[in-house]
Amino acid sequence: MKIEQLYTGCLAQGAYYIESEGEVAIIDPLREIQQYIDKADSNKAKIKYILETHFHADFVSGHVDLAQKTGATIVFGPGATTEYDIHSAKDGEVLKLGKVSIKVLHTPGHTLESATYLLIDENGKDHAIFSGDTLFLGDVGRPDLAIKSDLTKEDLAGMLFDSLREKIMPLADDVIVYPAHGAGSACGKNLSKETVGVLGDQKKTNYALRADMTKAEFIKEVLDGIAPPPQYFAQNAMMNKMGYDAFESVLKTGNVPLQPEEFERIANTESALVLDVRTQADFITGHIPNSIFIGLNGQFAPWVGALIKDLKQPIVLIVPEGKSEEAVTRLSRVGYDNTLGYLEGGLNAWKGAGKDVSSLESISAEDFAQRAKADSLHILDVRKDGEYQSTHLEDATHFPLDLINDNMDAINKDDTYYVHCAGGYRSVIAASILKARGYNNLIDIAGGFGAIKKTDLKTTDFVCPSTL
Template sequence: MKVEQIYTGCLAEAAYYIESNGEAAIIDPLREVETYLKKAEKAGATIKYIFETHFHADFVSGHVDLAEKSGAEIIYGPTAKTEFKAHIAKDGEQFKIGHVTVTALHTPGHTLESTTYLLTDENGKDHCIFSGDTLFIGDVGRPDLAQKGNLTMEDLAGMLYDSLNDKIKPLADDVIVYPAHGAGSACGKSMSKETFDTLGHQKQVNYALKAQTKTQFIKEVTDGILPPPQYFAKNAAINKGAVKSIDGVYEQGLKALSPQAFEDAANQTGAVMLDTRDPQIFAKGFIPNAINIGLNGQFAPWVGALITDLEQPILLITEVGKEQETITRLTRVGYDNTIGYLDGGFERWTDAGKEIDTVESVSAEAFEQAAAENEVTALDVRKPGEYESEHLELTLSRPLDFINEWMGEIDPANTYYIHCAGGYRSMIAASILKSRGVENVIDIAGGYAAIKNTGLKRTDFACPSKAMKV
């Protein structure tokens, strides 16, 4: 028996490869499926099943494409309704993979069809559970994504409590918990950085498993949930339908464009020019109106949070050789309309003598000096919880997640200093402001981590966000 976790850090997502006696199964596959096909081919195994723990909201799954290319059967849990061929498992239904058995345990709460898959080894011993978004390490799935009709998130939280107590907690303490996500995912609120654990240890440390009553559980699980990213509902809808193959997306997106062809395409299509280079490299020179979302950070979730239309045409500026990786990561969250990339990267643009723009970036010490000499307007674009835990007294909380909501408060004639925790998110915000006509934008290099070492006054307790002065 082989169980392999395939973890994708930028999405904080875990897929799984199970193999026994020449047969294999995949749990929660990502959009690009060649990894799974190659693993099975190398092992001389046939992929028999594709198990989906639920309709994912934070990424587009590769289940349909993988089924077509492998001949495997797609399995969903009870109540799931799909627009493609799938087997809807009954609660307790068992599936054989070589010498091992997978049992579907219906565990509604995160979503109504959420299902945990229990793997029993060749000796009949319960080995692990693939818990999807039902149980995370240190947390449980948010219960606010599948509200329908009169069904509230409190109702779903109650279902989740019953699922955990009736189906999961009775399992042996040495059963391994393999969740669908880890720290950084918006599918929960306080996940551990660890990506698996024993159920026994989780019973000791996971706040949700320690709740003594359903009332206590509902209160703790629903407290402090931020609104889901805008793309979540759209991805869930895609996953219920016949998700198209990634192959056609590559064919359309991997078109090398000269600087002039790139500029013409941008003007003719209204495409977003997405620059995925390192934030500090971007700051030194970029194509006017381009948006910076660095490939080396949580690229796909930020694209999903900030580009509201999944059909939006996208033109890419990447490091040379990173074009296909960028398209892959865009497709993971449903952005399939890349229409080309700048051949030769930004250097080719400058060689052609094309116009460029810059973002001024200053050190934390230079910002401290500027704040001492004049009144400044400084925006902290970290999440609300980060701001409330500790922030500069002079900054305004303007989370990047909600930039489209607070953008109307911005005065294009004003000068804005911007920071986040380390510099990734602040450059995204700076590039968006620049693209919308705010010329005087100054990034604080190193973010709050650098600012903390200055003499600027900080507060480290929760307080209301200041009103924007415009």
């Protein structure tokens, strides 16, 4: 028996490869499926099952393409219905894989069809659970993502309570837990940075598995502080349910080199968004006017999903050398399949063609501190609510980056704003969006709040909620 976790940091997502006696099961595959086919081929094995723990909302799974390529059976939990062929398993059904077995445990709550897959070794011992978004390390899945359900989030939270206590907690403490996500995912609120654990540790440390917890307490604690789901979640879930274009065709259409004139023509005639995925330093130094920055070196796919509302939005790319395929791939992971090409030769080619270039002013935290001590400044903080509430600069205007499109009226185009986040990535995203909307008096604070705290600004310049 072989188990391998294939973890993707950008999405904080774990897919799984299980092999026994030449038969393979893939759990929650990503959109780019060749990696799974190659792994099976290298082991002279055949993919038999594609196991989906639920209709994912935070990424587009590769299950449809993988089934078409390999002939493997797609398995969902009880009650799942799709526009393509699947096996909707019964609760307690056992799937044979070589010398091991995989038992389907119906664990509704995160979604109605959510399933946990219990791997039983060749000796009949419970070995591991692949818990999807039902159980994370340190947390459980959010209960507000069911597709077209009349049930409330309180109803689903109650189902999740029962699923955990009836299906998962009775299992032995030494059962390994392989969750679908780790820290950084929006599918929970308190996920651990660890991506593999054991059930006994979760029973001791996971707040949602307290032995003396009532259902009412569980519902209250699970829902407490849960942020609204990112806007692309519902769209991704529907793609996973209804099907989608083959990834190969998306890559073929999107990974196309464009000369500056053709790039500009497509941007204009197709109303394409010019998306710059280089580093924030590159964008600050020079960029195409009205382009939006979301760098590949950060939480790229989730920020694209949060900020570009239309999954069908035409997109043309500014990419680092050799990164065009990666950019198209990572866009497709969250359902953005309408990439129309990238600027060949990058910004140098654009400038060489005599096209206009813009830049973004950026100053060090030390320079900012000197200016703040000498004058009253307009400051824009685009960190998350929790970060801001923990500690922030006095008199800063605040709204989280993912809500920028709803809060532009909070700032004045005639004023100069010093923009910061925690480390410098999100502030440049925010500045690029604002610049594209005509807010031109923007100054980025390099290094963000982390760098500001290291300056000689007086501690009274920082306000904690407990002192307000």
